[in-house]
Amino acid sequence: MRIVIPFKKENAKSRLSGVLTPDERGMLAMKMLQDVLDATDGFAVDILTPSVFNDARIDPHILWSDSGLNDALNEYLSKVAEYGCDPVMIVMADLPLLKRRYVREIATSDADLVIAPGKGGGTNILSIKDPSRFSTDYYGTSFLDHLRIAHDNGLSVEVYDSFAAATDIDEPDDLVELLIHGTGEAARALVDIGFVVAVRDGRAEVERLSHTPHPP
Amino acid sequence: MRIVIPFKKENAKSRLSGVLTPDERGMLAMKMLQDVLDATDGFAVDILTPSVFNDARIDPHILWSDSGLNDALNEYLSKVAEYGCDPVMIVMADLPLLKRRYVREIATSDADLVIAPGKGGGTNILSIKDPSRFSTDYYGTSFLDHLRIAHDNGLSVEVYDSFAAATDIDEPDDLVELLIHGTGEAARALVDIGFVVAVRDGRAEVERLSHTPHPP
Incomplete structure (x- = not known):
């Protein structure tokens, strides 16, 4: 199991600009990423990002990409499939309530695809047993889109019901x-x-x- | 285990008045109650209400009370404690994503108190092993208040992490x-x-x- 966390430092969390300064938003985004790194500790973790860091905790995980979210993730899934087809778990970087227990439970599911919904039809975690058989379609009601893609590819699906995993921090x-x-x-x-x-x-x-x- | 569902028919779901007529809000509230009755099927269920119904599915469960929410529930807990001290699960009536599986999982917990948070610090489900040792304090950040009451009474607590149970329908x-x-x-x-x-x-x-x- 590889875990990939897409993350962008620039203009992070813009919908919080009414209550936080740009610096505070950047800082909060980094702290949330660190909480997600804590929750995914023990796994091989890649941070897929167009940003440059200078942070001893982040740097060893950086996988640089300046593609858009879906392109970057689908290139990543193709690469993993090419080099031996480990399962891949995609975890959003703004899930500060995530705990190791949830990540472990998702990682040990028997389903071909585990999906933890976010608020408003979003997708917060996707765990993909065979990355050659799935591609992501984030944005909008991605939860429904991901269910459809799984169905079209004949994949079994587990919906992971968790308030903590559903709580992405945007507003x-x-x-x-x-x-x-x-x-x-x-x-x-x-x-x-x-x-x-x-x-x-x-x-x-x-x-x-x-x-x-x-x-x- | 007894399950109690507080429910009020009058002016139900007023924060939805921008998108639903009063009749539609009343109808939606009843449908949500029926979803919760489906999820709690197989348990002894009381609907604690100040309202009058004429509904074959609802009527057998009615326990009439015109006290406020906390007073009505705390009188109920006292009565149950007095007559033999069954465990009590309080389930809000506006949880249409609730499933039987979640109710069963909560019912079989070993903790003295199981609490399923709602959005914004609310409490959507409370399962109380010994109703003589707990009283409710709904409204505001009741999740924190209920944790405090449990702590003050020396009760063990399990926080039930569920997106479905956290999704109460208000807005x-x-x-x-x-x-x-x-x-x-x-x-x-x-x-x-x-x-x-x-x-x-x-x-x-x-x-x-x-x-x-x-x-x-």
């Missing part, structure tokens, strides 16, 4: 989930910035305490 | 999840009304096709 409301359920680096970074959860009209929202001192 | 965006992942009565009702999933700027939204004929 301010998602930060509520990270603050409430997170235990890793990204959650700590949010707390350090000064975010708290406030309840307004019965709904939980994130609020930034301006008087919170910056961490040393 | 238009939630209807996307119901259309994409639902297989029960509520999902069919949405399709019958004429809802489809449309992708705009990379995000999935529900769209109502006005030319869709009403079902017979």
